[in-house]
Amino acid sequence: MEAQSTGARRGPKPKPDVRDNLLRAGVELFHARGYTATGIKDIVAAAHVPKGSFYNYFDNKETFGTEVIDFFFERRLPKIQALLSNPDAPPLERLRHYFELRIDGSRASGYVRGCLLGNFSLEVADQSPLMRERLAVHFRTWSQLLETCIEEARRTGALTTPLPPSVLARFILNSWEGALLRMRAEKSDRPLNEFMTVVFGTVLV
Amino acid sequence: MEAQSTGARRGPKPKPDVRDNLLRAGVELFHARGYTATGIKDIVAAAHVPKGSFYNYFDNKETFGTEVIDFFFERRLPKIQALLSNPDAPPLERLRHYFELRIDGSRASGYVRGCLLGNFSLEVADQSPLMRERLAVHFRTWSQLLETCIEEARRTGALTTPLPPSVLARFILNSWEGALLRMRAEKSDRPLNEFMTVVFGTVLV
Numbered sequence: 001m002e003a004q005s006t007g008a009r010r011g012p013k014p015k016p017d018v019r020d021n022l023l024r025a026g027v028e029l030f031h032a033r034g035y036t037a038t039g040i041k042d043i044v045a046a047a048h049v050p051k052g053s054f055y056n057y058f059d060n061k062e063t064f065g066t067e068v069i070d071f072f073f074e075r076r077l078p079k080i081q082a083l084l085s086n087p088d089a090p091p092l093e094r095l096r097h098y099f100e101l102r103i104d105g106s107r108a109s110g111y112v113r114g115c116l117l118g119n120f121s122l123e124v125a126d127q128s129p130l131m132r133e134r135l136a137v138h139f140r141t142w143s144q145l146l147e148t149c150i151e152e153a154r155r156t157g158a159l160t161t162p163l164p165p166s167v168l169a170r171f172i173l174n175s176w177e178g179a180l181l182r183m184r185a186e187k188s189d190r191p192l193n194e195f196m197t198v199v200f201g202t203v204l205v
Numbered sequence: 206m207e208a209q210s211t212g213a214r215r216g217p218k219p220k221p222d223v224r225d226n227l228l229r230a231g232v233e234l235f236h237a238r239g240y241t242a243t244g245i246k247d248i249v250a251a252a253h254v255p256k257g258s259f260y261n262y263f264d265n266k267e268t269f270g271t272e273v274i275d276f277f278f279e280r281r282l283p284k285i286q287a288l289l290s291n292p293d294a295p296p297l298e299r300l301r302h303y304f305e306l307r308i309d310g311s312r313a314s315g316y317v318r319g320c321l322l323g324n325f326s327l328e329v330a331d332q333s334p335l336m337r338e339r340l341a342v343h344f345r346t347w348s349q350l351l352e353t354c355i356e357e358a359r360r361t362g363a364l365t366t367p368l369p370p371s372v373l374a375r376f377i378l379n380s381w382e383g384a385l386l387r388m389r390a391e392k393s394d395r396p397l398n399e400f401m402t403v404v405f406g407t408v409l410v
Contacts, residue, residue, distance in 0.1 A: 034328060036241040112331045118383075121390035122327050123239060126317045135390045163406055170387075171380070171403040174396050178323075178383025182375075185326035185340045191379050198376040201368055203407045 019057045021047040026068035031116050035065060035123050065124065066134045072116050073138040084145045091153040092204060095146065096196070099176070103192045106180070111187045114180040117142075121177070143169045150204070159204060172199055224262045226252040231273035236321050240270060240328050270329065271339045277321050278343040289350045296358040297409060300351065301401070304381070308397045311385070316392045319385040322347075326382070348374045355409070364409060377404055 025046035029038040040061055044051045058064040083098045106114075113119075117135055125132045147169035153159040161168070175195060182191035230251035234243040245266055249256045263269040288303045311319075318324075322340055330337045352374035358364040366373070380400060387396035 032331075034241060036239060114327060118386055119327050121386045122319060122324050125390045125392075126237075132390055132392070139387065139390065161407060163403065167399050167402060170396070171399050174383040174387045174400070175376070175380035176383065177386050178379040178381065181323055181326045181382050181386065182344070182379045185330045185337055185344065187330075187337070191375070194372050194376050195379070197372060198368060198408060202366060202410070203403060205407070 018047070018049055018053060021049065022054060022057060022064070023068055023071040026064060027072045027116065030065070030068055031072075031113050031119070035120065040064075062128055062130055065120075065128070066130050069117070069120060069131060069134045069138065073141075077141070080142065080145060084149050090158060091149040091156070092158050092200070095149050095153075095204070096200060099192075099196060099199075102176075103189060103196070106183060106192060107189055111183050111189070114184050115177060118177040118180055139173065143173045146172060153204070161203070161205060168203060172203065175199065223252070223254050223258060226254065227259065227262060227269070228273055228276040231269060232277050232321065235270070235273055236277075236318050236324070240325065245269075267333055267335055270325075270333070270336050274322065274325060274336060274339045274343065278346075282346070285347065285350060289354050295363060296354040296361070297363050297405070300354050300358075300409070301405060304397075304401060304404075307381075308394060308401070311388060311397060312394055316388050316394070319389050320382060323382040323385055344378065348378045351377060358409070366408070366410060373408060377408065380404065 022043060025043050026038075029042055029046055033042075040054055041051060043064075044054050054064075058067065080098070083101070084094050086094050089097065117138060120131060121135055125135065143166075147165045150159065150165040150168050154161075154165060179191040179195040183189065227248060230248050231243075234247055234251055238247075245259055246256060248269075249259050259269075263272065285303070288306070289299050291299050294302065322343060325336060326340055330340065348371075352370045355364065355370040355373050359366075359370060384396040384400040388394065
């Protein structure tokens with residue numbers, strides 16, 4: 001998943017929205033600046049709520065971080081599911097199309113931000129078992145969707161590799177995270193394009 | 206490249222060492238805590254030098270960061286070169302051995318820290334063109350060493366894939382960075398082991 005502006009809504013909102021506004025601001029700021037560089041005061045300012053309100057909804061920055069991770073992934077999940085289980089396209093084409101759309105998104109955003117799950121994996125995983133656990137859960141869900149496509153490709157004879165679909169799915173997702181990481185340092189789509197070349201030219205054959 | 210303790214030396218030192226002590230403390234702290242979470246006061250405290258000294262050697266945190274990146278990579282480069290150009294082993298065995306040693310190192314360190322170049326790629330690449338440029342230079346050097354091995358494997362018939370060695374080398378390095386990223390979130394060597402399985406089972410064939 002790449003950069004996507006989720007900018008917090010402006011102006012006063014009824015109560016039920018405050019929580020969502022805070023989470024939306026969290027996604028936006030953690031994605032743009034990182035977890036450590038973003039303070040709770042930045043979050044409440046971006047969400048246009050008084051600082052005290054934050055603690056009505058969240059215990060501390062770490063529990064807020066875990067909810068931001070969930071909020072980010074769960075809002076993207078339906079689209080990933082729809083793309084990867086589209087019955088009108090063969091499984092390898094679905095996979096290819098999914099990554100092509102992600103590459104288009106990265107190009108459109110100027111190769112910044114990358115994937116929030118990947119960023120958190122590097123920035124907070126050593127310090128926070130709580131956030132680490134949420135990252136692991138979502139990476140698992142995500143790679144299982146890839147795995148289902150790969151299994152289907154194998155069942156239909158589109159894929160002949162003897163490696164287990166689960167191993168291939170996790171490898172592809174991890175490689176994708178690495179390609180996004182390198183995209184951000186190179187500010188170019190080359191790492192993403194080469195990911196496509198090698199994955200669809202040698203791994204998924 | 207993974208975690209490696211480079212702990213700053215203790216006690217007063219003659220002048221020529223101050224610069225190196227600061228860089229060594231920079232590697233240690235940026236690697237352990239990240240760039241944003243580490244202040245100049247942490248660096249000078251770890252290097253046991255007065256805060257004012259920092260500015261005798263470095264203009265600001267960003268130029269210090271670029272020199273830390275160089276210091277980190279240049280101290281590891283001779284070992285990478287030696288492993289990847291070892292004339293006593295066939296090229297694919299050299300590659301495999303190189304990554305196996307890196308995996309041993311990650312296991313020994315408890316799956317923390319990952320690769321400083323990868324961490325900086327995510328944490329600072331969007332903000333600092335200066336640091337981004339140094340990362341790009343070192344990634345290029347590193348992937349060229351892999352490329353030379355892959356070229357040699359192809360020349361000697363150990364490798365038959367039609368993909369260009371430069372593309373394969375960059376893909377493998379990027380995937381390795383992704384595997385390290387996921388290792389830190391999973392706190393397990395599975396992403397690294399699956400990297401080996403897929404790279405040596407499907408990419409380098």
